[in-house]
Structures are given as structure tokens and as C-alpha cells.
Amino acid sequence: MKQRTLREKKLKKRIIVVSLLALLIILMTTFAGVIAPNDPYTTSASSIRMAPGAQYPFGTDNLGRCVFSRVLYGGRTTIAATFLLVFISFSIGTVIGMLCGYYGGILDQLLMRLADIMLAFPQMVVAIAVAGILNAGMSGAMVALGITMWVSFARLSRSHTFSIKKEAYIQAAFFAGKSDFYIIMVHVFPNLLAPVLTNALTQIGTTMIGLSGLSFLGLGVVPPKAEWGSMISEAKAYIQIAPWAVLFPALATIITIIVFNYLGDVVMDYMEV
Amino acid sequence: MVLLEGKNLNKCFNDKIGYTNALQDVSFTLSKGEVLGIVGESGSGKSTLLRVISGMIPPSSGSLYFKGEEYTGKKPRQTGEFLQVIFQNAKSSFDPRMTMEKAILENGRGKKDKDEILRLLELVGLEERQLSRRAGELSGGQCQRMSIARAFYSNAEILLCDEITSALDVSTQARVVELLQRLKSDGKLSAVFISHDIALVSMICDRIMVMKDGRCVEQGSTDEVIGNPKDEYTRLLIDSVKRQAI
Amino acid sequence: MAECLLDIKKLCTSYDESMVLKEIDLSVYKGEVLCIVGESGSGKSTLIKAICEDKSVRVNEGSVMFKGSHCGHKLLGSSIGLVQQNPEGAFNPLRSFDVQFAETLKSHKREPDKEKLAAIFSTLGLKDTDKLLKMRPYELSGGMNQRMAIAASLLLNPELLLCDEITSALDVSTAIAVVDELLRLRREFGVTIVFVTHNLGIAANIADRVAIMYQGKIVEIGDAKDVLTNPKHEYTKGLLRDVPRLKAM
Numbered sequence: 206m207k208q209r210t211l212r213e214k215k216l217k218k219r220i221i222v223v224s225l226l227a228l229l230i231i232l233m234t235t236f237a238g239v240i241a242p243n244d245p246y247t248t249s250a251s252s253i254r255m256a257p258g259a260q261y262p263f264g265t266d267n268l269g270r271c272v273f274s275r276v277l278y279g280g281r282t283t284i285a286a287t288f289l290l291v292f293i294s295f296s297i298g299t300v301i302g303m304l305c306g307y308y309g310g311i312l313d314q315l316l317m318r319l320a321d322i323m324l325a326f327p328q329m330v331v332a333i334a335v336a337g338i339l340n341a342g343m344s345g346a347m348v349a350l351g352i353t354m355w356v357s358f359a360r361l362s363r364s365h366t367f368s369i370k371k372e373a374y375i376q377a378a379f380f381a382g383k384s385d386f387y388i389i390m391v392h393v394f395p396n397l398l399a400p401v402l403t404n405a406l407t408q409i410g411t412t413m414i415g416l417s418g419l420s421f422l423g424l425g426v427v428p429p430k431a432e433w434g435s436m437i438s439e440a441k442a443y444i445q446i447a448p449w450a451v452l453f454p455a456l457a458t459i460i461t462i463i464v465f466n467y468l469g470d471v472v473m474d475y476m477e478v
Numbered sequence: 479m480v481l482l483e484g485k486n487l488n489k490c491f492n493d494k495i496g497y498t499n500a501l502q503d504v505s506f507t508l509s510k511g512e513v514l515g516i517v518g519e520s521g522s523g524k525s526t527l528l529r530v531i532s533g534m535i536p537p538s539s540g541s542l543y544f545k546g547e548e549y550t551g552k553k554p555r556q557t558g559e560f561l562q563v564i565f566q567n568a569k570s571s572f573d574p575r576m577t578m579e580k581a582i583l584e585n586g587r588g589k590k591d592k593d594e595i596l597r598l599l600e601l602v603g604l605e606e607r608q609l610s611r612r613a614g615e616l617s618g619g620q621c622q623r624m625s626i627a628r629a630f631y632s633n634a635e636i637l638l639c640d641e642i643t644s645a646l647d648v649s650t651q652a653r654v655v656e657l658l659q660r661l662k663s664d665g666k667l668s669a670v671f672i673s674h675d676i677a678l679v680s681m682i683c684d685r686i687m688v689m690k691d692g693r694c695v696e697q698g699s700t701d702e703v704i705g706n707p708k709d710e711y712t713r714l715l716i717d718s719v720k721r722q723a724i
Numbered sequence: 725m726a727e728c729l730l731d732i733k734k735l736c737t738s739y740d741e742s743m744v745l746k747e748i749d750l751s752v753y754k755g756e757v758l759c760i761v762g763e764s765g766s767g768k769s770t771l772i773k774a775i776c777e778d779k780s781v782r783v784n785e786g787s788v789m790f791k792g793s794h795c796g797h798k799l800l801g802s803s804i805g806l807v808q809q810n811p812e813g814a815f816n817p818l819r820s821f822d823v824q825f826a827e828t829l830k831s832h833k834r835e836p837d838k839e840k841l842a843a844i845f846s847t848l849g850l851k852d853t854d855k856l857l858k859m860r861p862y863e864l865s866g867g868m869n870q871r872m873a874i875a876a877s878l879l880l881n882p883e884l885l886l887c888d889e890i891t892s893a894l895d896v897s898t899a900i901a902v903v904d905e906l907l908r909l910r911r912e913f914g915v916t917i918v919f920v921t922h923n924l925g926i927a928a929n930i931a932d933r934v935a936i937m938y939q940g941k942i943v944e945i946g947d948a949k950d951v952l953t954n955p956k957h958e959y960t961k962g963l964l965r966d967v968p969r970l971k972a973m
Contacts (some may be wrong), residue, residue: 321691373565374570374571374576376534376565377563377581378584379555380562381584381587382556383584391573391576394576396575498971519896520866560834647763648763651966652965652967652968655727677969680970680971681968704971713896718896718897719925719970722926722928722929723970
């Protein structure tokens with residue numbers, strides 16, 4: 206008992222610290238307009254590839270744009286797109302999973318085989334192919350990643366729905382004359398929310414890598430718009446002259462992904478205790 | 479008045495292992511204010527019978543009547559209007575995220591009557607403060623009382639009790655049995671009581687049906703069956719219990 | 725009084741934070757059947773675990789001595805046999821019994837003894853020894869598996885057999901048969917039995933002495949007849965009152 210609660214307390218503390226960090230990152234990018242010292246899109250011939258200093262904390266790039274401001278604005282694009290994508294896949298996947306798990310039958314067989322097919326391809330390869338065909342900037346990249354992402358949510362919520370459906374309280378709800386819709390919304394959904402949300406948290410990191418990766422390859426955002434992946438891609442040409450232009454967006458990506466992945470991990474550990 | 483009647487019920491399961499006759503030609507009646515006990519060991523088909531009566535699974539053949547009206551093939555959503563099941567594991571028959579009050583209200587088919595809930599709580603020996611608890615915060619015995627209160631709130635006339643005390647301790651079981659005996663003497667209980675324990679059944683039920691391998695081997699009033707068992711298997715059951723008597 | 729086989733003195737144990745056993749004093753004498761009766765949470769299973777020196781139970785105080793020496797893993801199996809509630813857990817469900825029996829003997833460096841096995845089987849009322857040994861656990865019913873588990877624990881000639889709720893997963897008529905066979909085993913092999921159960925009826929049937937446990941303490945211990953017909957402790961009285969009885973008996 207004691208050991209368990211001790212471990213629980215420790216994990217709780219960690220969750221608080223990590224989620225504060227995550228919150229800090231989100232707030233900094235959301236309020237990029239207030240924090241950023243310079244306009245991220247203003248080019249300036251007089252300040253090309255300047256080293257980090259007082260006016261440009263992270264230096265400037267090939268066109269004289271402030272790297273710090275661009276990292277903040279770019280973060281906004283990446284993080285907002287990631288959250289939107291995870292939320293949409295979560296919603297679609299969970300609804301499909303619950304319907305499959307609850308009703309079973311042919312619908313279930315069909316959708317789950319479809320999911321199997323999706324899983325058979327490596328996620329990034331599908332994403333590159335789809336994003337290349339769509340050629341529609343950030344929304345194209347999101348669709349490309351979303352095509353395979355809903356599968357994990359669907360499978361998870363399906364298996365949970367399956368076991369919840371066997372519980373006696375679902376039978377009791379039948380005897381209370383409740384409709385399928387009521388049972389799914391009131392009894393099934395709240396009881397599978399916790400594990401599926403945890404999965405969503407762990408997906409944030411991978412999705413970020415995916416989106417930045419597509420942008421890096423030129424399949425995500427269209428250049429003047431700031432985005433970490435595309436910033437790295439642009440600046441890699443002159444990495445020896447102005448390493449800061451690559452370093453800072455790369456660092457921002459790494460730190461953000463570590464924070465969100467770690468958050469997912471601790472929350473998952475906490476759920477298991 | 480006959481509340482519930484089953485005629486020549488059969489149930490076959492056809493699964494990977496093969497063809498199993500879980501229920502063979504079982505008939506029964508339940509009158510108002512009466513408690514019918516169904517006794518059998520594991521695999522006797524008593525739980526299948528309960529699932530058939532309640533509508534959770536349809537019988538392969540045979541028919542079911544409530545007050546003379548046939549309801550064979552109806553699903554729990556419809557049968558729930560006149561019968562309620564009390565499950566073996568009371569805790570898992572409540573949504574772990576739902577307060578007891580909500581769970582009871584859920585069974586009212588739209589009815590919202592707090593006074594009635596309080597009356598029912600008093601009837602089953604619980605307190606008002608327990609309404610705000612969730613299943614995990616109550617003991618097994620308390621949950622079982624709650625599920626009896628919930629069943630009564632639905633205005634259903636019949637309770638189907640599936641091994642409701644077998645997960646409980648001896649002393650908790652005795653309290654639940656006392657509750658059922660009290661409800662019965664008040665004339666509030668018409669129930670089918672399923673158990674593997676013939677002694678327990680004899681304490682609550684007016685009539686007893688003994689089941690073995692999906693068949694009803696003996697049926698009659700409690701005094702008859704206990705005092706003068708006709709079937710070999712019934713005698714074996716009674717002897718086993720007598721051997722365990724102190 | 726006969727030789728004292730198992731001697732428990734002032735035993736206090738805990739799981740992490742909560743105290744589970746409080747100052748248990750208990751002696752088991754050679755050749756007797758001692759029943760430990762209690763409801764869930766009374767600590768009866770913890771007591772068995774403490775005797776087996778299970779690692780999840782922490783002994784804070786007191787000692788468990790088997791014939792004057794500390795007992796533990798070394799004795800478990802050879803001098804002390806343990807049969808648990810779910811017989812399925814004792815065997816690998818997919819391997820035949822003879823292989824599993826042979827492995828048990830091998831791990832204790834004993835030679836297989838066909839005659840002994842046949843004697844155990846016949847006492848347990850198991851016929852067709854060879855055929856049974858070729859079978860696998862999943863092919864047998866719960867009662868048969870429980871008998872096999874008892875046979876397996878008797879293979880090594882233990883002096884003490886610990887039975888933890890072995891009849892509670894069985895049907896009433898099967899439970900009675902298993903109890904009968906246990907009593908026969910004691911007569912023929914002279915094994916001492918500690919039988920843990922929540923069922924007072926079974927205890928009345930099998931025990932020489934009964935110990936009633938409640939909230940981690942032994943509240944009453946004594947001759948089975950005395951305890952069950954003339955209980956002294958309030959808890960025992962309540963327990964006896966609550967046992968379901970056949971009507972009209």
C-alpha cells in the first residue's frame with residue numbers, strides 16, 4: 206500500500222512538472238506575437254546571417270529574418286496543426302472503434318480489415334506519397350498523416366468497447382430500456398476515455414516529427430511561412446556559415462517532442478499504477 | 479395469479495466444440511408473491527435458464543409468458559419493463575463512474591422520484607449518503623442491496639436473482655437473505671432465485687426446482703423437495719449439505 | 725500431546741502499510757487436522773503465505789518454526805505440501821500429468837515411485853492411473869484437477885499439507901468427496917493437515933481442532949466440537965448463526 210502510494214505521488218509530481226513545461230511551450234508559441242522581438246517575415250539586406258545577439262537572440266537567416274521570432278511563429282504552426290490532427294484522428298478513430306466494438310458483425314470486419322491494410326504500409330511512406338499527390342501545403346500533410354493515424358485510436362477503443370460491453374452494467378442498462386446511443390455515450394465512452402486519451406498524448410510527439418519531416422521534405426508548409434521543418438530545410442544549405450539558423454529550430458523540435466513524449470509516458474505509467 | 483410462465487424451453491449452443499444442449503424441455507410457473515428457487519451445480523444449465531427467461535438470449539424452442547401474454551424472443555429492453563435481473567457480481571453491475579443515485583434513476587424509465595428512492599433505500603437498509611457513492615466505494619453487500627433497490631425502482635414485478643450471494647461472505651450473505659425474507663413476508667417479492675446452495679434456497683423459496691445437465695429433475699414445494707426428495711440427484715445434494723451441517 | 729510439528733509464535737505480518745496478522749500464536753500437532761476458518765480479509769490466506777515464507781508478506785515480529793527449525797522455501801514441497809484454491813494454477817494446462825509429476829520429483833532429486841503414486845491415487849478414488857497420467861489438465865474437471873493437485877503435493881511425502889480454500893471453487897457434492905478423500909489420506913499416510921476455509925460446514929466435517937480468525941487475529945481456537953457447538957466469542961456465535969441451514973431440518 207505504502208509503496209504504491211509513494212510511487213503514485215512521485216508520478217503525480219512528474220506529471221505536474223512535465224505538463225507545466227508543455228503548457229509553457231504552448232503558451233510561448235500561442236503568444237508568439239507578443240513575445241517575438243521582430244517580425245518573422247521582414248527580410249533585411251543589412252542583417253543577413255547575423256550571429257545571435259541582443260537584437261536577434263537566435264541570430265538571423267539567409268534573408269535577414271529573426272530566427273527567434275520565426276521559431277516562435279513556426280512552433281505555432283507545428284503545434285496547432287499537431288493538436289488539430291491528433292484531435293481529429295482521435296474523434297474519428299474513437300467513434301469508428303466504438304461502433305465496431307459495440308455492434309460487431311460485418312461492419313466491424315470490414316473496417317478492421319481496412320485498418321489492417323493501413324497498418325501494412327509504413328506510415329511515413331504513405332504520408333509522403335499522399336502529401337506529394339495532394340500537394341496542398343499543411344492541410345495536405347495533415348490529411349497524409351491522418352490517413353494512418355486514426356487506426357491506432359480505432360483499434361484501442363474497439364478492444365476497450367469489447368470488454369466494457371461484457372460488463373454487467375451494460376446488461377443492467379439494457380434492462381433499464383436504454384438505447385444503444387445512450388449506452389455508448391453514457392457508459393462506454395467515459396469508461397474508455399482515459400486509455401484512449403493517454404494514447405492521444407503519446408501520439409503528439411510522433412505526429413510532430415511527421416509534420417516537421419514532411420515540411421523538411423518540402424511537402425508541408427509553403428516556404429515563406431515559418432515552420433520548424435521547413436526552416437531547417439532552408440537553412441541547411443548554409444549550415445557552415447550560420448549554424449544557428451539550423452540549430453535553434455532543430456533544438457525547439459527536439460525539446461518539444463521530448464516533452465510531449467515524456468508527458469505521454471508518465472501519464473501512461475500513472476494510469477497503470 | 480400466474481406472473482411468469484415458461485413452457486418446454488430448450489436451448490442449444492452450437493459452437494466450435496460441438497453441439498451442447500444447455501437446456502432441455504424445462505417448464506415452470508411463477509405466481510405473484512412467490513419465490514421460485516432453482517438449484518443446480520455448475521454446468522446444470524441454471525444460468526442459461528435465467529438468461530433465457532430474462533431475454534438475454536432467445537430459447538431455441540419453447541415459449542415464455544408474462545401474465546398470459548407471450549414474450550418469447552423479446553430483448554432485455556422490453557422485458558425490463560416487467561422483470562429485472564440482480565447479477566452475481568453486484569459491483570460490476572454498476573458503472574464505475576456513475577453515482578448510485580444516477581444509476582438508480584437510470585432504471586426508472588424517465589421517472590424522477592427522489593422520495594421513492596429514499597423509501598427504497600430504507601427498505602433495503604441503506605442510507606441516503608450512500609447515494610452519492612460509486613460502486614468502488616461500497617462493499618459487496620451494500621452494492622447488492624443497491625441493485626435490489628435499483629430493480630424495485632423500475633416498477634418491474636419480477637426479480638431474477640442469479641447467484642446473488644455467492645460472492646459474499648457468510649455474514650453478509652445472511653443479511654441479504656434476511657432482506658429477501660423480509661421483502662417476501664411483506665408480499666413485495668416475486669422472484670426466481672438461482673443458487674448452487676440448496677440450503678440457502680430452502681430458506682427463501684416457496685418452491686424449488688432442481689436442475690442437472692440442462693434438465694429439471696425435480697420440482698415441487700420446498701417442504702416436499704427437502705423433506706421427501708424423489709430424485710436420486712436431489713437426495714445427493716441434500717445429503718452433501720446435511721454432511722456440512724454443524 | 726503429540727509432537728508439535730508447526731509452531732507459530734507471536735507472528736505479526738504486514739503488506740506494505742497495513743497490518744494483516746496480529747500476534748498469531750498457533751501450534752499444529754502431528755497427525756491432526758486443523759481448520760482455520762475466517763471470512764474474506766480475516767488474514768487466513770496471509771497466514772498460509774507466511775508459513776510458506778512468501779515474499780509478498782513481510783514478517784515484522786515473531787517466528788514460524790517447523791520441527792524446531794525455520795521453515796521456508798527449502799521445506800516447501802518436500803516437507804510441507806501446498807494445495808491452492810484454483811487447481812488450474814498448479815499445472816501447465818497443456819502438458820500431461822506424468823511429465824509434470826516427473827519434473828516435480830526431479831527438481832527435488834527424488835526417484836519416481838510408481839507404487840506410491842498408485843497408492844495415493846487409489847486413496848483419492850482415482851481409477852485408471854495410467855490413463856489419467858497421460859491426460860492433460862485442461863481435459864479434466866475442476867474436482868479431478870484438485871485431486872491431481874493433492875496427489876502431486878503428496879508425491880514428496882510431506883509431513884504437513886497446507887490446503888488453502890481447496891473446496892471453495894468446487895460444487896457441493898464434489899467438495900464433500902474431496903474432503904472424504906483427504907480424511908482417508910490422513911488415515912493411510914499419517915499426514916498432518918492445515919485446512920483453510922470460509923465454510924464452517926466443511927470445517928465441522930473435517931477438523932479435529934478449529935481456529936476462528938477475525939481481523940487478523942485468532943479469536944477462538946479449540947476442539948472442533950467445542951468451538952462449533954459452544955462458541956465463546958461473539959464473532960463465532962454470529963458466524964454460526966449466519967450459516968444457511970436447510971429448512972425443515
